[in-house]
Amino acid sequence: MVATVLKIRFRVLGNTLARSPMQLVGFIFGLLGAVWMLGLAGVALFFVGALDFDIARAAVTAAGAVLTLGWVVGPVFAAGIDTTLDPAKLAPFPMTTRQMMIAITAGGLTGVPGIATTLGALATFLVWAREPVAAIAAVVCVPLGVLICVVASRAVAALAGGFGGGRRTREVIGLIGFTLLIFASPLFIGITNGVIAVSGQGAQLQTITTAISWTPIGAVWAVPGDLATGSWLPALAKFAIAVATFAALWVLWQRSLAASVVAPPARSRARRSAGSLGWFGRMPSTPAGATWARSLTSWTRDMRYLRQLILLPFAPVIVLIYSGGDTAGPFFALSGLLAAFFAGTLPYTDVSYDGTAFATVMQTGIRGRADRLGRMLGAASIGIPLVVLADAVTIAIAGRWDLFPAVLGASLGVVLVGYGVSAVSSAILVIPTPAPGDSPFKRVPGTSFVMTLLFFLCWILAAIIAVPAVIPAAMAAFGGSSVAGWLALAVGPLWGVLVFTAGVLVGGRRFDAGAPALLAQLRSFKGA
Numbered sequence: 001m002v003a004t005v006l007k008i009r010f011r012v013l014g015n016t017l018a019r020s021p022m023q024l025v026g027f028i029f030g031l032l033g034a035v036w037m038l039g040l041a042g043v044a045l046f047f048v049g050a051l052d053f054d055i056a057r058a059a060v061t062a063a064g065a066v067l068t069l070g071w072v073v074g075p076v077f078a079a080g081i082d083t084t085l086d087p088a089k090l091a092p093f094p095m096t097t098r099q100m101m102i103a104i105t106a107g108g109l110t111g112v113p114g115i116a117t118t119l120g121a122l123a124t125f126l127v128w129a130r131e132p133v134a135a136i137a138a139v140v141c142v143p144l145g146v147l148i149c150v151v152a153s154r155a156v157a158a159l160a161g162g163f164g165g166g167r168r169t170r171e172v173i174g175l176i177g178f179t180l181l182i183f184a185s186p187l188f189i190g191i192t193n194g195v196i197a198v199s200g201q202g203a204q205l206q207t208i209t210t211a212i213s214w215t216p217i218g219a220v221w222a223v224p225g226d227l228a229t230g231s232w233l234p235a236l237a238k239f240a241i242a243v244a245t246f247a248a249l250w251v252l253w254q255r256s257l258a259a260s261v262v263a264p265p266a267r268s269r270a271r272r273s274a275g276s277l278g279w280f281g282r283m284p285s286t287p288a289g290a291t292w293a294r295s296l297t298s299w300t301r302d303m304r305y306l307r308q309l310i311l312l313p314f315a316p317v318i319v320l321i322y323s324g325g326d327t328a329g330p331f332f333a334l335s336g337l338l339a340a341f342f343a344g345t346l347p348y349t350d351v352s353y354d355g356t357a358f359a360t361v362m363q364t365g366i367r368g369r370a371d372r373l374g375r376m377l378g379a380a381s382i383g384i385p386l387v388v389l390a391d392a393v394t395i396a397i398a399g400r401w402d403l404f405p406a407v408l409g410a411s412l413g414v415v416l417v418g419y420g421v422s423a424v425s426s427a428i429l430v431i432p433t434p435a436p437g438d439s440p441f442k443r444v445p446g447t448s449f450v451m452t453l454l455f456f457l458c459w460i461l462a463a464i465i466a467v468p469a470v471i472p473a474a475m476a477a478f479g480g481s482s483v484a485g486w487l488a489l490a491v492g493p494l495w496g497v498l499v500f501t502a503g504v505l506v507g508g509r510r511f512d513a514g515a516p517a518l519l520a521q522l523r524s525f526k527g528a
Contacts, residue, residue, distance in 0.1 A: 005090065005093065005095075005103040005107075009107050010110075031112060037116065037120070038116055038119055038120055038123075041063075041120045041123055042120075042123045042126070045060075045123045045124060045126045045127055053130075053131070053225075053228070053229070054229075056127050056225075057127075057209075057222070057224075057225030057226075057228070057229070058209035058210075058225075059127075059209075060124050060127055060221055060222075060224075060225065061209045061212060061213050061218050061221045061222040061225065062209045062212060062218070063221075064121075064124075064145055064217075064218060064220070064221025064222075065209075065212045065215070065217045065218035065221065067117065067120070067121075067145075067149060068145070068148060068149050068152065068217040068218075069217055071113075071117070071149040071150065071152055071153045072152050072153055072156050090103065090104075097254055097257050097258055098254070100257065101154075101250070101253060101254060101257065104154060105147070105150055105151060105154070108150040108153070108154065109146070109150055114146075114150060117146055117149055117150075118146050121142045121145060121146050122142060124138060124142060124221075124224075125138060125142075128224050128225075128228070131224075131228035133224075133227050133228050134224035134225060134227060134228035135224070137223055137224040137227045137228075137235070138224045141220050141221070141223045141224055141239070141242070144220050144242055144243070144246060145220040145221055145242070147246060148216075148220060148242065148245060148246050148249065151246065151249045151250055151253060152249050154253055155249045155250075155252045155253035155256070158252075158253050158256035158257060209222070213226075213238060214238065214241070215241075216241060216242075216245040219238040219239070219241040219242045219245070220238070220239070220241075220242035220245075222235075222238050223235050223238050223239045223242070226238065278293070278297060279292075279293035279294075279296045279297050279300075280293040280294075280297075283296075286370070287364070287366045287367065287370035287371075287374070288369075288370040288371075288373045288374040288377070289374065290374065291366065291370060291371055291373070291374025291375055291378070292373075292374040292375075292377045292378050292381075293374075293378075294374070294378070295350075295374060295375050295377070295378020295379065296378045296381055296382070298353065298378070299378055299379060299381070299382045300382065302353070304353060304433065304434060305353070308346045309343075309346075309382070309383075309386065311342045311346075312339045312342055312343055312383075312386050312387070312390060313339070313390065315335055315336075315338040315339040315341075315342055315390070316332065316335040316336070316338070316339065316390065316393075316394050318335075318338065319331055319332055319334075319335035319338060320332055320335070327397050327398055328398055328399065328400075329398075330400075330403075330477035330478055332394060332397070332398050333394060333395060333398040333400045333403050333407060333477060334403075334407060334410075334473065334474075334477055335390075335394050336387065336390045336391035336394050336395070336407050336408075336411045337407065337410055337411055337414055337470065337473070339386070339387055339390040339391075339411070340387045340390075340410075340411040340412070340414040340415040340418070341414050341415075341418060341462065341463065341466070343379075343383035343384070343386065343387050343415050343418065344383070344414060344415040344416065344417060344418015344419050344421070344422065344462060345418045345421070345422060345458060345459060345462050346379065346383065346418075346422075347375060347376065347379045347419070347422045347426055348421070348422045348425045348426060348429070348455070348458045349425065349426050349429045349430060349431050349455075350375050350379070350422065350426040351426050351427070351430050351518055351522075352426075352429075352430045352431050352432070352433045352522070353433055354522070355433070355435075355522060356519075356522055356523055358515075358518065358519050358522055359519055362515055362516070362519060367508065367512065368427065368507065368508035368509060368510070368511030368512040368515070369504060369505065369508030369509075370508075371508070371511055372423040372426075372427065372503070372504045372507040372508045372511060373423075373504050373508075375423070375426065376419045376420075376422065376423050376500070376503075376504065379419060379422070380415070380416075380419055383415060383419075384412070384415060387411050387412075387415050388408065388411070388412075390411075391404070391407050391408050391411050392404070394407075395407060402482065402485070403473075403476060403477055403485060405476075405485045405486050405488065405489040406472065406473040406476035406477060406484065406485035406486075406488040406489065407473060407477075407488075408489060408492075409469070409472070409473065409485075409488040409489030409490065409491065409492035409493060410469050410470050410472070410473035410488050410492045411492070412469075412492050412493045412496055413466060413468075413469025413470070413488075413491070413492030413493055413494075413495050413496040414466045414469055414470065414492070414496070415496065416493070416495075416496025416497060416499060416500045417462055417465050417466040417469065417495070417496050417499045417500070418462045418466070419500050419503065420465075420496075420499035420500040420501070420502060420503025420504070421458060421461055421462040421465065421499075421503060422458070422462075422503070423500070423503035423504050423506075423507035423508075424503050424506050424507040424510060425454075425458045425507075426507070427507040427508075427510040427511040427514065427518075428510055428514065429454055429458075430518050430521050430522055430525070431455075431525075432525045465499055468491065468495050469488070469491060469492040469495045469496060472484045472485070472487045472488035472491055472492070473485070473488040473492070475488075476488060
C-alpha cells in the first residue's frame with residue numbers, strides 16, 4: 001500500500017508539472033538550487049575533512065544542527081510542506097496510522113528537499129573517511145539524522161494543525177505553534193552566524209558545538225566524532241538522546257494524526273446573541289463602511305489574517321540579530337519602520353482570502369473605489385495601532401526618545417505607502433491561500449514561480465515609493481538632526497496619505513475592469 005501511495009504521489013507531481021509550465025519552471029529552479037547547495041556542501045566538507053579533526057567534528061555537528069532546524073523552521077518561510085500526501089487525503093485508503101506515517105515519511109525523503117538532505121548528509125563521509133570508527137557509526141547515525149529531520153517537520157506541522165477538536169481549537173493551537181516557530185528562527189540564524197563567525201577559530205567553535213551536541217537537534221550528528229576520539233560514554237549518551245528524540249517525535253506525530261484523522265471532528269457549540277451585528281453595527285452604512293466592517297471582522301477573527309500579524313513584533317527581533325544585539329544603535333531604534341513595511345504589504349493580495357465567496361462581493365455591485373478603501377481601512381485599523389506600539393516599545397528599549405517623532409512619522413508614511421500599493425496589487429493579483437482552519441505549514445496547490453516573483457515585486461515597489469518618507473528619519477537617526485526628525489513627522493504621513501489615495505483610485509479602476517477575471521482565477525485555484 002505504501003508503494004502504491006508513492007506511485008500516486010509521483011503521478012500527481014508529473015501531471016501538475018505537465019499542466020502548469022510555470023510550476024515546471026519553479027521546480028527546475030528548485031532542482032538547480034538544490035544541486036548548487038549540494039555542490040557547496042560537498043566542497044566545504046572536503047576541505048573541512050583536511051582540517052584538525054576536532055574542528056571538523058565540531059563543524060559537522062553545527063551543520064547538522066542547522067540542517068535539522070531548517071527542516072522545522074523552513075516551511076514557515078518557504079512554500080510550506082508538500083501536502084500531496086496529506087493525511088486527510090490518505091484517510092479513505094485502507095491504511096493504518098502507522099502505514100500512513102511511513103508513506104508520508106517516504107514521500108518526504110523522495111522529494112527534492114529530502115533527496116538533497118540525504119545526499120548532503122552522506123557527504124559527511126568525506127570527513128569521517130579517515131577515521132574508520134566514525135565512518136562505521138555514521139552508517140547508523142546519518143540515516144537516523146535524516147529521519148529526525150523529516151519526522152520533526154511532519155510532527156511540528158501536525159501539531160500546528162491541532163489535535164483534532166473543533167476548528168477554533170485547531171486554529172488556536174496552530175497559531176501558538178506557528179508563533180513559537182517564528183520566534184525560534186532567531187536561534188537558527190544565531191547558530192548559522194555563529195558557525196560562520198568562528199569557523200576559523202577552533203576553540204570557540206568547539207565550545208559552541210559541545211553545547212549543541214547535547215541537544216536533540218545536534219546529538220545524532222556528534223556521535224561519530226565522539227566515537228572516533230574514544231569518548232564512548234558521551235557518544236552512547238548522545239545516541240540515546242537521538243533515539244529518544246526520534247521516538248518522541250514519532251509518538252507526537254502519531255497521536256496528532258490519530259486525533260485529527262481517525263477521531264471524528266468535534267462540533268462547534270458557539271452561540272451568538274440575537275441582534276448583534278458586530279463591526280457591521282459600528283461602521284457607516286455605506287459600501288465602503290460595510291467592506292470596512294467585513295475586513296475588520298477578518299483581521300480580528302480569521303486565523304489566516306492573525307498569523308500574518310505575527311510578523312510585526314518579529315521585525316525588531318530581525319534587526320536586533322543582524323545588529324549584533326545593539327539596542328542603543330540607530331538601526332534598532334528604526335526597526336519600527338520594518339514592522340510598518342510588513343504591516344503595509346500584508347494585504348497585497350487580500351482578495352485571495354475571499355476565495356470563491358468573492359462572487360458575493362461582485363453580486364453587490366460595489367464600486368472598486370469603495371471596495372479598495374474599505375479593505376485598506378480594515379487592514380489599517382489593526383496595522384497602524386500595532387505599528388505605533390512597535391515604535392514606542394523599540395524607542396523605549398533603545399532609550400532614544402529624541403528619535404520618536406522621526407520614527408513615528410516615517411513609520412506612518414511607510415505603512416500608508418504599503419496600503420496604497422496593496423490597494424492596487426490586490427485588485428490585480430490573487431494567489432492560492434489556505435482554507436480557514438488549515439495548517440500554516442500547508443503548501444497550497446497552484447502556487448507558481450511567477451506568483452513568488454510578483455510578491456517580491458510588490459515588496460520592491462513599496463520600498464522604493466516609501467523612500468521619501470524614510471530619508472528625513474534616516475537623517476535624524478544617523479546625522480543627529482532634530483529638525484530632520486520633526487520634518488519626518490510632517491512629510492511621512494503626508495506622503496503616505498497621497499500614495500494611499502492614489503492607490504485607492506488606481507486600484508478601484510483596476511478592480512472595476514478586472515473583477516470577473518479575479519473570480520475566474522479564484523475558481524481555478526479551487527480546482528487545482
